[in-house]
Amino acid sequence: MPCYLSAIVCQRLQREEEAVKHFRDACKLDEEKWFRADRDREISELVRKFQLRASSVEN
Numbered sequence: 001m002p003c004y005l006s007a008i009v010c011q012r013l014q015r016e017e018e019a020v021k022h023f024r025d026a027c028k029l030d031e032e033k034w035f036r037a038d039r040d041r042e043i044s045e046l047v048r049k050f051q052l053r054a055s056s057v058e059n
Contacts (some may be wrong), residue, residue, distance in 0.1 A: 002026070004033050004043075020050055025046035027054075 003026035010019035023046060026033040034054050037043040045054065 003029060006038075007046070008040060010041045011046055014047065016049070019046055020052070023052070 003022045007019045007022035007026060010016070019042070023033070023037075031054075037047050053055060053056060
């Protein structure tokens with residue numbers, strides 16, 4: 001399953017740390033995923049809760 005979708009699934013299963021890892025991996029593969037984050041409820045919740053920034057997910 002692609003990283004971005006895995007992040008969404010993990011968030012729905014309340015496996016937040018794993019969701020953050022998948023989201024970071026997705027952004028490493030495709031930086032446009034970062035800009036999509038605000039359109040997906042699950043990912044935007046992660047971004048707010050873990051105070052993620054573009055620079056923190058790309059590295």
